[in-house]
Amino acid sequence: MSVPPLLEVRGLSKRFRGLQAVDSVSFAVPKGGIVALIGPNGAGKTTTFNLIAGVFAPDSGSVVLDGAEITGRRPDQACRAGIGRTFQVVKPFGALTVLENVMVGAFKATADSTAARHAALEILERLGLGDKAGIVANSLTLPERKKLETARALATQPKILLLDEVMAGLRPTEIDAMVRTFAALSREMGLAILLTEHVMRAVMALSHHIVVLHHGQKICEGTPEQVSRDPRVLECYLGSAPTAATGSG
Amino acid sequence: MLYLNIIVAGLLTGAVYGLMALGLSVIFGVIRVVNFAHGEMMVLAMYAAFMLNRKTGLDPLVASPLVTAALFLLGYALQRGLINRYIARPDHEQFLLLLAVATIITASLLMGFGPDARNVQLDYAYDSYEIGGVLLDKVRVLAALGAIGGVAALWAFFRFARTGKAIRACADNQVGAQVVGLDVKRLYAITFGLGAACVGAAGCLLLLLIDVQPYIATDYTLLAFIIVILGGLGSMPGALLGGALVGVTEALSGFVVDPSLKSAFSFALLILVLLVRPQGLLGRA
């Protein structure tokens, strides 16, 4: 590839009191690409995410975004560099309305309230939350909260969107809708996406490239077809071959 | 030698402080509620002991089991009836609830007893022991012994009694405790009762040493927090260590510098500990 990747993770490692959570993990996300990080529970997916997003600093390794080194930066610094992220357990600003929630994100790109409001409304429309703009976030259902979480992160105009198990707890129809939304976003905005997921249905449908983690190490990577046939992957998932038709592993 | 006298006096008073702070530590360590009405409960106990002394001539030391039991019941009822609903609520709501309770207690005492200082007249108030050249006030010794007895009793309860062990289980893992069938609400109420009992006992002992008036309550709440944070939240030996440290610092600073500055040292200590080692000297990191 002649074009440098948007996000490049090299030799990322993190140890927590005797447990090597992430062990020398390396992978890349190309501009406009969609990469999925999968693996059994405890494989180190969320830790890797948190290392990239700045929640913790890695013990060693580097994270480079669009040519700039962002290793060990604080989460707000990482965001300003272009990382947008959602949380596994959604964290809405409960007492604020849906619109205000997204405006908080939009303010990263502009200091003007009117501009922020317009940008926020636009994103809400795009994600189908437009009619909920005046609703207090605490009143939303789970799928709506997930969409809000995504909308808020998108409002920061990120270069790459990190989605942390965003499909968890959703019904199959909702999952398909989210997949369509993200695919469209990626296509239309040229947005790169890095997602961690257990829901294989979504992973197979959405990602261009998959990285498989197990016990903190990368054991395999490739296209969805390649990965679903790799014996090491099948092994670590207890012998069941993930396909596009089955549910979560 | 004079310094030794002062330090020992400080240690003895510190034992009583330790018992008081222990109540706070137990409440926070198990229930995770910040009891901002701690000093107020103690002052309530002090007035109770004062009244008993006035009406029946009972020495606060002798009255302490009674007062302690009464405070236990009060704490139990308070937790069960009111505070329990706030355990899952945000910190500042809990805090405000207890602040309201504290205000009501202080105001009630003010209305009932007036603002003047009250004390008990003890015929042994000026007696002292001399051990190895060190002069010890009898009142202080008795108070300290009472405090140490109280702490020992509490320690034994948590170590050996079934309920005590159940409470410790709760503190360690509330969900696990429920799964095993422990009645968490009842255990929490007992814990709060025990915390209140601690200040009940401490109050009786403190009455041997100082005068009581409604307004000292806030100072003692803060003192309890200082000791607990210094020693480490949830740590029994920590509460005692903290109490000893504060007692000695107070005594020394009262003598070396201006007595009115002694609180300043305590607050400075609190600030330092909160910034540098918030888990306290003996708390877990």
Add this chain to the structure above:
Amino acid sequence: MRSARFPILPRRVAAALALFIAAMVALPFFVDSYIVSVLVVVLFAAYFGQAWNIVTGFAGQLSLGHALYVGLGAYASAALFVRYGVPPWLGMFAGMALAALAGSVIAALSFRFRVGGVYFALLTIAFAEFTRILFDHFDWVGATSGLFLPVSNRASIDLLRLRGSPVMFYYCLLALTLGALALSRHLLDRRIGYYWQAIREDQEAAQALGIDVFRYKVAAMALSAAMTSVGGTFLAFYDNNLYPDTVFAVGRSIEIITAPIIGGLGTLFGPILGAFVLTALGEAMTSLTGSFAVSGLKQWSYGVALLLIVALQPAGLWPWLRARLGLGAVRR
């Protein structure tokens, strides 16, 4: 539904507000001086409450040591006036600078060392108490004997030196309170207001959206402190005497927070509503019992009011009132 001049305030609220302001401006002409002095108490409570609301209500950082800033503002301006004849309108700035510095340092230290929640609240108390004891020994400002301003002639109005009748103070405080209201409203509509609320709601999520949480928390504290100190200046010149043990007292800090909590923490109109309700309650208690145990009963009633609010309506009276009046469109 949105009035043109106040984009976020519905027309009904704007109208009610205008009516309220007009009433307050006209009031001293129709009531006796006792009522005016009671209203001065209300306005002090409302103003301090609004200042405190910024750091605790908007930004979500519980400060229980705001008496520190009252004291710094009061002593700075009073001392400069007594010693050097500096008019309070200038001395006020010295107070603001001191208070903003103190607030920033306390906030910066605390948040740098990751002290938050209840521990932070305790820290603010500790700083206030420490300062109180310090001032007890600060001879230049009179230490425990107190600092006294020359008694003012109530008949004449000297605005420059803030010497005058309660009516003069009434209008000054009314202007202050309305100014604080306008400032709060303004900030809530701008990025800083949104960021503060985001920090209050979920600090981690706020960080993930690019907010430098530390900076904004310190800013909230500094602004709140500076605003509070201005109130302190007026308090000094109204009371004409200052003692560390009353100005810096924990009791004062608690007094400051009671009105906004009862009225509605984090709302725009909560502190003002709370101030009226609480003062009315206090006056009712006073008249109920005459001179019998006045201070105890008032405090007792405040405690009960606080308990009821926390138990039944923790969001405060304003949200409840707003819902009742059908003004639900505005969330503040």
